[in-house]
Amino acid sequence: MELKHIIPNVEKTFGNLEYAGEGNVEQRRVNGRTMILSRSYNLYSDIQRADDIVLVLPPEAGEKHFEVEDKVKLINPRITAEGYNIGARGFTNYILHADDMVKA
Incomplete structure (x- = not known):
């Protein structure tokens, strides 16, 4: 069985989400042109307080311009x-994806 993705209950898992800034842009050069593969953004959560939440959006969502601490809503989050392993130990990274992010 393969785990494709998990659909979170955003309200219970993250509570209120606020924009915290831009992250990384993943790019690749194809036929001499630079293609954007994804953009990531940092979010604040009033439930998940230990770390910022990193959201990955597809290039179709476009570049997002919000003010810091603007409340945001995720479209189709998963x-x-x-x-990955380091030495003999196994670890897991959980990555939050969405189709888009809009002002709440």
Whole structure:
């Protein structure tokens, strides 16, 4: 069985989400042109307080321009799991994806 993604209950999992700033832009050069593969953004959560939440959006969502601490809403959010190992130990990164992010 393969885990494709998890659909979170955003309200219970993250509570209120606020924009915290831009993250990274993942790009690749194809036929001499730069293609954007994804953009990431940092979010604040009033439930998940230990770390900022990193949201990955597809290039179709476009570049987002919000003020810091603007309340945001995620369109079609899902979480994927990515495993990796260091030495003999296994670890998991959980990655939050969405189709878009809009002002709440």
